[in-house]
Amino acid sequence: MKKFLIAITGASGAIHGIKLLESLRPVGNVETHLILSETAEWTIPYETEYSIKQVRELADHSYSNNHMWEAPASGSFYMDAMVICPCSMKTISAIRIGFADNLITRSADVFIKESRKLILCPRETPLSAIHLDNMSYLAHLGICILPPMTSLYTKPTSIDDIVNHHVMKIFDQLNIDYPNGKRWQS
């Protein structure tokens, strides 16, 4: 059984994290744990057709971001990978300096100290020198920086196509086969 921790923060693009949760549901031997930031609880109903309740129900376990006592806060609760999608610049900066004042940043702190797989999907534009420096620092620690960038070589015709491609890239990092993605073939 693989255990994945998915966090959705208040950067634009919550649909990527939601589609990730949806796509993991039919995968066998996978357990999903979800944390929504307070701002994500605002952006999700604003940007998507999903309610917070619907998103929480996509995961096997769901936590509040201010519940520091929940399982992911401890390194003794083993999980295989954590994905923060989308990841705000605020959360990136907190992770960079180990400022673990909520369950998302504490969990990321745990993943780094335990040398576990951490995938960040940062979203912001334009990117300042502060943003780039924080991401560069984290990339040098071995953290996967996987921004949701549009791939036009797949000839997307819908938002769903664009989002699917990003979810495929996350699945690749999780070493899981993704059936809905279009790959380049020469």
Ligand SMILES: Cc1cc2nc3c(=O)[nH]c(=O)nc-3n(C[C@H](O)[C@H](O)[C@H](O)COP(=O)(O)O)c2cc1C
């Ligand atoms: C509509 C909306 C869109 C936002 N988009 C972004 C974004 O793309 N990237 C980003 O870093 N912050 C974005 N923000 C700002 C974050 O929500 C804000 O910095 C927040 O404190 C992040 O906290 P969190 O990481 O705990 O969710 C956005 C805010 C709103 C209201």
